[in-house]
Amino acid sequence: xxxxxxxxxxxxxxxxxxxxxxxxxxxxxxxxxxxxxxxxxxxxxxxxxxxxxxxxxxxxxxxxxxxxxxxxxxxxxxxxxxxxxxxxxxxxxxxxxxxxxxxxxxxxxxxxxxxxxxxxxxxxxxxxxxxxxxxxxxxxxxxxxxxxxxxxxxxxxxxxxxxxxxxxxxxxxxxxxxxxxxxxxxxxxxxxxxxxxxx
Numbered sequence: 001x002x003x004x005x006x007x008x009x010x011x012x013x014x015x016x017x018x019x020x021x022x023x024x025x026x027x028x029x030x031x032x033x034x035x036x037x038x039x040x041x042x043x044x045x046x047x048x049x050x051x052x053x054x055x056x057x058x059x060x061x062x063x064x065x066x067x068x069x070x071x072x073x074x075x076x077x078x079x080x081x082x083x084x085x086x087x088x089x090x091x092x093x094x095x096x097x098x099x100x101x102x103x104x105x106x107x108x109x110x111x112x113x114x115x116x117x118x119x120x121x122x123x124x125x126x127x128x129x130x131x132x133x134x135x136x137x138x139x140x141x142x143x144x145x146x147x148x149x150x151x152x153x154x155x156x157x158x159x160x161x162x163x164x165x166x167x168x169x170x171x172x173x174x175x176x177x178x179x180x181x182x183x184x185x186x187x188x189x190x191x192x193x194x195x196x197x198x199x
Contacts (some may be wrong), residue, residue, distance in 0.1 A: 023088035027077050037074055045070075045088075048096055055100040056107070065103055069096040149193045152187035159184060 018026060018039045048069060052062035054085040074171050080091050146153070158164045158172065168179045 024080075024082050027073075027080060027088055030074065031077050033086060034074075037070075040073070040088075041070055044092060048093075051093070052100050055097070055104060060106075061103060065099050066096065069099050084170075115141070132183070148187065148190050154189050155180070155183050155187045156191060 014037075018029065019038045021029065021039070023040060023043070025183065026036055026039045027121075029041070033045070048066045049062055052065045052069075053059060056062050056065065069092070072095050080088065083086070153175070155169065159166070160167045164172070166177050166180045166184070169175075170177045173180065173183075175183075
């Protein structure tokens, strides 16, 4: 990872023996031999990326946070003290998750400034099993919406982006409330299919 490469100096060639050490031993060694830190990066990078992406969704944000987490693990290596029930893994994950939620909080504030929905709209999104979570900013969701038939995309936009009630949608669409509920249900299924194909 680039941030780590900037930290690790070209002091020694990589040693295969480092791979046989425990995480804690590698961390301790990396304070004297910075090149050893790449062993921890190779062990945890993929898992860290999965965890960060599960919290932040966007791949670019996840990659940036993982780089930041490894940088902090390296910089604060001397603060880690092995204890029963507190392994290197749990310590490193705690750093990663704290950074993820800090970034998530900042992103949430930005989203709230971009579009402020009524409290009832947030409740409806939650009631819909959060399947359209962060709809206003997630490009994957918008891309999936663009693949739906216009009528399905319109009904989802009205309810989940514009925050309209089903009564309001019924008036706009000149339809009955039960018909709107049926259309929303069908549109959600179509959306899920389109969204899953993008993953």
